[in-house]
Each structure stands twice: as structure tokens, then as C-alpha cells.
Amino acid sequence: MVVSKEVKPHIALLPSPGMGHITPLFEFAKRLVTNHGILVSFLVITADASAAQTQLFQSPDIPAGICIVNIPPVDMSNVINENTLVLSRVCLTVQESLKLLRSILVEVKPKVLIVDLFTSQAIEVARELSISVYSFYTASAGLLAFSLYLPTLDREVEGEYVDLLEPIKVPGTRPERIEDLLDQVRNRKIDEYKWFLFHMSRLALVDGILENSWEDLEPLSLKAVREHEYYKTVQAPPVYPIGPLIKPDEFITDKDARIFTWLDNQPPDSVLFVAFGSGGTLTSEQLTELAWGLEMSEQRFILVARNPSDASASAAFFNVGGDQNDPSTYLPEGFAERTQGVGLIVHSWVPQAAILGHSSSGAFLSHCGWNSSLESLSHGVPILAWPLYAEQRMNATLLEEGVGVAVKPVVQPGKKVVGREEIERVVRLIMEGEEGKVMRRRAEQLKESADTALSCGGSSYNSVCQVADIWKSLV
Numbered sequence: 001m002v003v004s005k006e007v008k009p010h011i012a013l014l015p016s017p018g019m020g021h022i023t024p025l026f027e028f029a030k031r032l033v034t035n036h037g038i039l040v041s042f043l044v045i046t047a048d049a050s051a052a053q054t055q056l057f058q059s060p061d062i063p064a065g066i067c068i069v070n071i072p073p074v075d076m077s078n079v080i081n082e083n084t085l086v087l088s089r090v091c092l093t094v095q096e097s098l099k100l101l102r103s104i105l106v107e108v109k110p111k112v113l114i115v116d117l118f119t120s121q122a123i124e125v126a127r128e129l130s131i132s133v134y135s136f137y138t139a140s141a142g143l144l145a146f147s148l149y150l151p152t153l154d155r156e157v158e159g160e161y162v163d164l165l166e167p168i169k170v171p172g173t174r175p176e177r178i179e180d181l182l183d184q185v186r187n188r189k190i191d192e193y194k195w196f197l198f199h200m201s202r203l204a205l206v207d208g209i210l211e212n213s214w215e216d217l218e219p220l221s222l223k224a225v226r227e228h229e230y231y232k233t234v235q236a237p238p239v240y241p242i243g244p245l246i247k248p249d250e251f252i253t254d255k256d257a258r259i260f261t262w263l264d265n266q267p268p269d270s271v272l273f274v275a276f277g278s279g280g281t282l283t284s285e286q287l288t289e290l291a292w293g294l295e296m297s298e299q300r301f302i303l304v305a306r307n308p309s310d311a312s313a314s315a316a317f318f319n320v321g322g323d324q325n326d327p328s329t330y331l332p333e334g335f336a337e338r339t340q341g342v343g344l345i346v347h348s349w350v351p352q353a354a355i356l357g358h359s360s361s362g363a364f365l366s367h368c369g370w371n372s373s374l375e376s377l378s379h380g381v382p383i384l385a386w387p388l389y390a391e392q393r394m395n396a397t398l399l400e401e402g403v404g405v406a407v408k409p410v411v412q413p414g415k416k417v418v419g420r421e422e423i424e425r426v427v428r429l430i431m432e433g434e435e436g437k438v439m440r441r442r443a444e445q446l447k448e449s450a451d452t453a454l455s456c457g458g459s460s461y462n463s464v465c466q467v468a469d470i471w472k473s474l475v
């Protein structure tokens, strides 16, 4: 009898810098290895690496089927300066780092390369080496539809999108309000827009798009990109919804243990978790109002405090987990003392997914980064939506109006910041109001639907099987 020895397909993943990209691709890698018998080379751009990134890849728990391949750091001093905006800095770092990609791919020899939003420069190199290329879209399906429409929009609209008088009618999806448009398309003259358009135009070049969302969360946008005539006309690649892929509960270090001891002593659903992702920062004035609003609401909270920045809402993006600061120097005088017992102030990087998964967490005041949004919903936690940068305003609107799991505070006309009374109002509303209960129930439904989608036989699980079968047939 001849026993056939199955050859495991070998896939390489190439995330762009930033924990919001690395985390979901890494989770995907783990699932490919564990559930689908695939070998993974995880290509890591090490230039500009944050402390959180370095820590992740030093973890002893990386499954045996994943090989971490570090792309050596490159000198960026002549390419970026302190005025380079976040997306341009990410894209330039990728561009410089990928000069070494060809030799790495020749050595690693994967059958498939999975790029993400901002590593699409790798497509040509992969094609030359006869490697199939897929894209992992780490943002919402709504933004994916917008991105696939952007090249057309760019051709058809003269002038700035922000000057349009009507919402943008993205084929098959909800019209996109001008005020919600992502930062990268708000000024067509700057590099951020050129980079964004460049990468989104290249989505059409890949063999398939893996979308970190699921059918029940974004039925309209997913149906649109699969069935609407426009996407067929532009020959958009097949879209596989494979989410929500989120960070699993992290290992709790001694430093973080006190957070969980504190949470263990709070009633169920009673704590508001306040955090602005890996890079979000508030202005000094806004941070002061937020602290006062939290105090006035008399609700329990965990505040991940970060140095304010009056210059940028994403000031901490390249210093994730490395920010050591003293909250008493920038929070209102006496705030920590007055809220002692009710609130817990922590700084820098915390195990966010594990906090959201704790039974005492009742709501999440979040910047609505896509990963944070998925983590909140995957744990059944409603959201107080506080978008800051990138596409977060689009996410906030989707969560509030499309999904019914979020509330947004209102900035009073003529004001630049959300005032303390408004913060008190929305915090009370989500923590103890009837609307908050409705949102919590909806979030819990989505948690169940997310679990089902990812389980064997669920919609996202089946999507991965479908694409994994294609990859296995390439061996």
C-alpha cells in the first residue's frame, strides 16, 4: 500500500507596520497553521518597530508552524522627518524595507503571499516569482467598498471630496457622509492621499481579498462587493469575509495583574474602559474635559492615560507601548485622589482584549479603530464612539447608525472639544440608561454571531476553508 504524504502548503504574510495590522494578520496565521494544516512565514518589517511589536514576536507561545522572518531594519533618516504624517511614514518604511523582499522570497519560497493595505508594493515581486498574491483588508467591508470605488471617484470628481455638497454614493452601500470621510482622502494634494489611492488602486491586482469582518456585522457592504455590478465591472477580486479575527486574551504580566484584581472586585458590566488604541492622543483641553466628565458621571472606569498632544491625534502611533508617563502631570489636579476606588488610571499599553473580555467591563470608550471595534463586539461590549483619525469616523457611524451598538458624544456648535457635561451624559446613558441596555443586548447578539461565524461550519470559517483549498491546490 502506498501512503501518500500530504505536502503542507506554504504561505507568507506581510503586514505593514502598526499593531492594528500586525495583530489580525498574526491571528490569521495562527488559524491557518492550527485549523488548516498550512505552514506560514510571517515577514516582519522591523524598521520603526514599536515596543509592543517586539514583545509580540518574542513570545514563547508562537505556534511551531509559524516562522518569523525579520526583514532587516533600514536607515530611514533621509526618507522621513518629524513632519511626515502617519500613513506616509508607514508607506515609506514599507517601500524602503521591501527593497530586500525579493531575496527573502527567493529563500522562503512561498506559494502564496498575503499583503495588507499598505504593503502592496510587494505584488510585482511576487508575480515575477510566480507567487499568488492575496490582500488582507484589516479595516471594515464598508471601507473596502469605498476603496474599490476610489479610483473611479478620483477620475470623476474634480476638486476636493470635502467640498462635495452631497454624501458620496459608494455603489451598493450606505452613502458616505462628507464629514465622516477618512483623513487620507480629505486633502487630495498631499502625499497621504497619493499613497492611499496608490495602494487602494492595487487591490484590483490581487487574486482575492480577505476581509476582517463577518456577514452579520456588515451584510450590505459584503453583498455589494460580491454582487453589485460596479465591482464586477472593475473586476474586483473575490472577497472572503474571514473575521472577526482579534487578539486572543493576552498573557497577564505582573505589571497588569492589578488591573484584573481591581476588575474582579467590581460588579458585572459596571466598568467603562477608556482607551484610544495604539496611537490615539487627545489635546490637553480635551483630556481635561474627559477627566471631569468621567468624574461627574460617578461611573466606574479604567482610563488608559497618555500624554496629551495638541499637534496630532495620532501622536503615540510610533511609540506604542513605549510611552512611560506620569498622569498626575497632565490630568486635573486632585483627579486621581477624588476618583480613587471608582476609577483606575493606568498608562501606556494594557491588555485591551482581556480587559474587554472581563465580566465587569460594561462599555468601551474607544477611538473606533477597526481592531478595537471588533474586540469590543466580540466580547459583547457596547461602544462610546470617540473617533480620532484615519477611518474612525466612518467606523463610528457604522457602529452607531448601521449596527446600533454605539453612541457618539456631540460637540456643541462653536466648540472644538466635547464638553464635560456631554461626556457625563453619554457615559451615564451607556452605563445605566435604557439606551445603553439596548446597545449591550445588541452587542451580545453580535458576540454570539461572531462566535458562530468563526466556528467550524460558520460563514467566516467556511470562507477560510474555501480559500485554503485554493492554496492547497497550488502545491
Ligand code: UDP
Pocket: 018, 019, 020, 021, 023, 247, 275, 276, 277, 278, 279, 280, 304, 348, 349, 350, 351, 352, 353, 368, 369, 370, 371, 372, 373, 375
Ligand atoms: N491595544 C492594546 N493595548 C493598548 C492599546 C491598544 O492591546 O493599550 C491593541 C488593541 O487591542 C488593538 C490594537 O492595539 O488590537 C489597536 O488597533 P486599532 O485598529 O483599534 O487601532 P489603531 O491603534 O490601529 O489606531
